[in-house]
Amino acid sequence: MKWVLNYKKGIKWKYWFYNSMIIIGGLISTIFTAMILGVVIDKGLMAKNFDLIGPLLLIILLITIIGKTLSYFGVILIDSFGSKYTGNVIKQDCYKKINQLDQEFFRKNPLGELTTMLISDIWTIRYNICYVVKTFLGIVLRFSGALCYCLFVNWKLTILIMIPMPIIGLLSKNYIRTSSKLYERKRDIISSFNNYIQENIEANRLVKNFGVEADEIQRFKEKNKKLQNHNYKIRMRFINFYNRVNILSESMTILLVLFGGLFTIKGYITIGELIAFSSLVGYLRDPFIELGSLIDDWQNFLVSVERIQKLLATKPTIKDKGTITLTKEPHSIKFENVSVKIDGKTILSNINITIKPKETYAFIGPVGSGKTTIIKLLLRLMEPTSGKITIDDIDIKDYTKKSLRDYFGYVSQTAFLFSDTIRNNVSYADLSLDDHRIYEAIDIAEAEFVYKLPDKIETIIGENGVSLSGGEKQRLSLARAIVKKPNVLILDDITSALDFETEVAVSKNIATLQYDCTKIIIAQKIFSVKDANRIFVLNHGKISEEGTHKQLLRKKGFYHTIYQIQKGNFGGEYYGK
Amino acid sequence: MVNKYDVDEKNTTFNIHNLKRLLQYTKNHRFKLFISFFLSAIATILSLYTTKILQYVLDDVIVNKDIKQLLLFSFIEILLTIFVIAFTKLKDKLLVKINLDIIYDLKNDLFSHIQYLSSDYFDTRPHGKILVRVTEYTEQVSSLITNQLVNTIMNFINLIFVFLFMLTTNVSLTMITIVGVLILILIFASTSKIKRALRQDINNKKANMNAYLVESLKGVSTTQVFNREAVNEDIYANLTTLQIDALNKMRPYSNLGWFSIQNISTFTTCAIYFIGIKVLYPNISVGTIAVMGSYSERFWSPIRSFFNTIDSFIETMTYLERILETIDEEIKIQNCEHPKQASLSGHITFDHVYFSYDGIRNVLDGIEFEILPKQKIAIVGETGSGKTTIANLLARFYDVQAGSIYFDQIEVKEIDLYSLRKQVTIMQQDNFLFSDTILHNLKYGNEQITDHQVKEVCKKLEIDAFIKQLPQGYNTILENNGKTLSEGQRQLLSYARVILNNPKVLVLDEATSKIDVQTEKIIQTKVKDLLKDKTTITIAHRLSTIVDSDKILFIQDHVVKEEGTHEELMKLKGEYYRLYMSQYALYDK
Known part of the structure; x- marks a missing residue:
């Protein structure tokens, strides 16, 4: 709790101020009014001193309205504060943090876990700081007030009545200790349950395709049962605990009747005092019952805070410590002895490449040879295990991540589009771009199909562009990168879903871009790479050959083999016709 | 019409019939539910008696200095308390079971229906909005039938008893309490429509916010590559603020309940004393006035609970309506009346x-x-x-x-x-690959295939060698939906999967x-x-x-x-x- 309230400086005071509004408001409108009412009854009514009553009742009314109004605003302010603080500060920081993290983190924290953190955990924290704390404070105050009064009236009786209290304290401590693991487990089950549902919704076509609806339903039932069983376990344990607390609390009333009665009969206290005791015993006893249910909330709170703390303390593996801004001018890029090893596997080994500005470079190679890895290194989505990558002889780590990524325009192998308008998708890098730029990019990407749509660039495409064909998605993804007018355009197998004619048109457009641009092309087809200034052939993470198209053909190595296969696929008899 | 993350979903209309549908989920638990009501009622009545006994002890026994009677009544109190606590415990346990079973059934029904919904349902709205209905909304509705309903019964009983006590003590002063209740009803009636509308707005904004969260997290790589972190954070912050604003609009109304009740209760109690003394006295004893005053205070606690239940009811209905909306969604692609089980030749x-x-x-x-x-x-x-x-x-x-x-x-x-x-x-x-082992992914929909068959196909697709050198081979879990593999590798796994489906x-x-x-x-x-x-x-x-x-x-x-x-x-x-x-x-x- 301390951590939550101290997370942002200065909010503590606001928080306690609002709480005190509620508490004071509550106090004066309950305890004070109760006391005055007591006077009304004793000194006014019973003593037949009627003139006293009118004004006193008026005072009660006034105090009540003032007190309740104070509480009313206090509650509204604290709930508002809670929402704002947990939503706009803590949750927002969590979201920011996630945006900075990398592959490593996402491997260990699937989407279901992340949504559980930002939806469920945040809610739990909010609920606790808004509701639980003020309830707890209210309880503590009423209890203290009542305790003071009772001690004042007769401390011996008070102590007798309070005998169960330490036992309740021990029980609670014990419960919290032994059940904490259960709450942690509950949170984990919920997280993986949510992840499963999220994947299922995403894979809805696959589910239909394989006709596994019934299987998925069965699997869901099992996971659902698991969650409910665990919830049941927790609730049963809680009820047992709560029940014991109840018994001990109620026994306080019995102790009051017994000992209070005895004391009165023996004359140690007056009947009036006993009546006062009995009206206040509720304030002594009820706190423990209410505290019981707060403990359940508290357990959830502890688990949630721990997760959020952990998230916010996670340090990105790929640090953004660079201070130099990479200017939007032609620069040369070098890979110097770059190697990448993951989990003991070598992905890239001793890569040495020089990329001169304004030229076109290409990478070709079989599946899993490391082509996309090279790109990820360049974009700093990954870091080399050894070696370094430099731009203008400065290590890319020394540039700011932002300026580095601004420098490149990246079209990935599988386009990820957002369920937004086409305009917002294409202008993803810069929403302020005017339509002219967007149309220009669409034309270069040969994505004129957009103009045939009823809403044109305002058309909303479904989740991940499901309403578009593969080729249409790919072209929009290309437009998205081109619209930035980047200094380096990285095209990772962008024509795999395009028909031949479109592919030719796109390639031509890219080759004849109106501004100076370095191009890095990854492709499977000789056709796509043959015009590059330099082609690198990747094989099992190593550059096995490099050179121009003609040079590589002459080498009669791997490149030549691919060429022959691709050409040979066209059948000999039509050669030359 | 395609729904976007920042476009509110169309509001549902109130229909009491929906409550009946929720009650359907209690079908298998009718007996247990009845027992819970019964136990709750008994516990409430017994605890009323404990109060009565306490009163008697204070008024008579102690005054008469009768220690024997004191011990006797203490003993009776102990017994009654034991019963109350035991019944309450039993009731709580029963209700938990019913509660969890209802959530279980509701989630199953919702998820099952979603499996059969046609593609166009998923294509026309953010998936996050579908997700929250299964994960969150279902949790909110079940307590309506169990805790809320039971509480209502408990409160009702309490109320009736206190009310009867009051009536039998003095009718005129009881009328004052009734006036107070009428004012309260007026306040609640006039604000319930607004509260419902505000609650729906809160739900919509929350769904928007969470849908954006889910989707933007799916595309984190793209976000990072395009330096979109700041813009996304702004969008998310805006959506959060919209939701907070909606909550803030609701707060004056949702707190109006206890505020009104507590003020009205003090007012009526004071009025009882005042009118009792200034108007009715001396036709009515001082003791009567005191008793009526004390009853009046006790009257309002169950009333407060009762109106809390109504507020909760309004809120829960909005969630329930969304759930039923999805369950009622038409399955566009369905079997005809007499579908044929054909063994296709491939023509x-x-x-x-x-x-x-x-x-x-x-x-x-x-x-x-x-x-x-x-x-x-x-x-x-x-x-x-x-x-x-x-x-x-x-x-x-x-x-x-x-x-x-x-x-x-x-x-x-x-x-x-x-x-x-x-x-x-x-x-x-x-x-698409699931965050599961490679083997399970490839055997998807065909659990009966042998591992050997899987490996044979993978060999033919030139992916076996790659899988074998992974840390756990075929049992390697594809974290993050297999994004750590190259696109080509994922495609080969997908290819293997369809071939294995035969x-x-x-x-x-x-x-x-x-x-x-x-x-x-x-x-x-x-x-x-x-x-x-x-x-x-x-x-x-x-x-x-x-x-x-x-x-x-x-x-x-x-x-x-x-x-x-x-x-x-x-x-x-x-x-x-x-x-x-x-x-x-x-x-x-």
Whole structure:
């Protein structure tokens, strides 16, 4: 709790101020009014001193309205504060943090876990700081007030009545200790349950395709049962605990009747005092019952805070410590002895490449040879295990991540589009771009199909562009990168879903871009790479050959083999016709 | 109409019938629920008596200094308390069970229905909005029937008793309390419509916010590459603020309840004292006034609880309505009345098929073709010409607007969907993999396949070697939906998956587009054997992939423009020829 309230400086005071509004408001409108009412009854009514009553009742009314109004605003302010603080500060920081993290983190924290953190955990924290704390404070105050009064009236009786209290304290401590693991487990089950549902919704076509609806339903039932069983376990344990607390609390009333009665009969206290005791015993006893249910909330709170703390303390593996801004001018890029090893596997080994500005470079190679890895290194989505990558002889780590990524325009192998308008998708890098730029990019990407749509660039495409064909998605993804007018355009197998004619048109457009641009092309087809200034052939993470198209053909190595296969696929008899 | 993350979903209308539907979920628990009510009622009555006894002890026993009676009544108190606590414990346990069972059933029903909903449901709204209904809304509704209902009964009993006590003590002063209750009812009645509207708004804003969260987290890589972190954070912050604003609008109303009640209760209690003394006295004793005052205070606690329940009811109904909205969503693609369980031979006919996704653009314009069993067909055409659509229609993900599709002379609409989909499999372009082991992914829908069969297919697809050198081999869990693998590797796994499903008709939609040509060639030869008894339809742009097909369907202008073998089409010297030659010319050195 301390951590939550101290997370942002200065909010503590606001928080306690609002709480005190509620508490004071509550106090004066309950305890004070109760006391005055007591006077009304004793000194006014019973003593037949009627003139006293009118004004006193008026005072009660006034105090009540003032007190309740104070509480009313206090509650509204604290709930508002809670929402704002947990939503706009803590949750927002969590979201920011996630945006900075990398592959490593996402491997260990699937989407279901992340949504559980930002939806469920945040809610739990909010609920606790808004509701639980003020309830707890209210309880503590009423209890203290009542305790003071009772001690004042007769401390011996008070102590007798309070005998169960330490036992309740021990029980609670014990419960919290032994059940904490259960709450942690509950949170984990919920997280993986949510992840499963999220994947299922995403894979809805696959589910239909394989006709596994019934299987998925069965699997869901099992996971659902698991969650409910665990919830049941927790609730049963809680009820047992709560029940014991109840018994001990109620026994306080019995102790009051017994000992209070005895004391009165023996004359140690007056009947009036006993009546006062009995009206206040509720304030002594009820706190423990209410505290019981707060403990359940508290357990959830502890688990949630721990997760959020952990998230916010996670340090990105790929640090953004660079201070130099990479200017939007032609620069040369070098890979110097770059190697990448993951989990003991070598992905890239001793890569040495020089990329001169304004030229076109290409990478070709079989599946899993490391082509996309090279790109990820360049974009700093990954870091080399050894070696370094430099731009203008400065290590890319020394540039700011932002300026580095601004420098490149990246079209990935599988386009990820957002369920937004086409305009917002294409202008993803810069929403302020005017339509002219967007149309220009669409034309270069040969994505004129957009103009045939009823809403044109305002058309909303479904989740991940499901309403578009593969080729249409790919072209929009290309437009998205081109619209930035980047200094380096990285095209990772962008024509795999395009028909031949479109592919030719796109390639031509890219080759004849109106501004100076370095191009890095990854492709499977000789056709796509043959015009590059330099082609690198990747094989099992190593550059096995490099050179121009003609040079590589002459080498009669791997490149030549691919060429022959691709050409040979066209059948000999039509050669030359 | 496609819903976006920042567009509110259309509001539902209130219908008390929905509550009846929720009550249906208690069908199996009626007896337990009744017992809970019963136990609760008894516990409440008994605890009322404990109060009465306490009073008696205070008033009489102690005054009479009767220790024996004191001990006796203490003992009775102990007994009563034990019963109250025991009954309450039992009731709580019963209610928990019922509560959790209702959530269990509700979640099952919702999820099951979602499995059968047609593709267009998922295509037209952010998935996050579907997700929250299953994960969050279901948790909120069950307490309505259990805790809330039981509390209402408890409160009602308390209320009746206190009210009766008051009436039998003094009617005029009781009227004052009634006036107070009437004022309260007025306040609640006048604000309930607003509260409902505000609550719906809160729900919508929350759904928007969470939908954006889910989607933007899915695309974190893209966000990072395009330096979009700041913009996304702003969007998310805005959506959060909208939700907070909606909550803030609600707060004055939601707190009005206790505020009114506590003020009214003090007011009526004071009024009772005042009127009792100034007006009714001396026709009424001082003691009576004191008792009425004390009853009046006790009257309002159950009232407060009761009105809390009403507020909770309003809130819960809004969640329930969303859940039922999804459960009631029409399943557009369904079996006809007497679906046929056909064993397909792989003979397919498209007869003048017209199809459009949005009702405006025709993606297929009267297309027709015939495919014979075991033929190896290729579909070629420019992007967006409808090739994937043909695949989607074959597996009946959508129904055509006009024309028919036949499998072995049976219309696809008449074939049992389950049987159809087991025999017609499409390898889709997105290669979705679950965060599960490689083995489970490949055995998807076919748990009975042996590990050996899986490995054999993987060997043929040249992916076995790669899998074997992973830390846990085939039991490696594909974290983050397999994003740590290369695109080509994921495509190969997806390819293996469809082959292992062993359908009669296999549609390969760009199945090897991300795989290099050399590997592709090797695979094609090895896989020929596995596919020889199937009708395969290959959709590809690489003409080299399809030259050996039994028939090539060249699609243009949303119809089949040319069809035939590669040789026949080349002889035609039409569009296909032109396309082929221009692709080839690039290799001519």
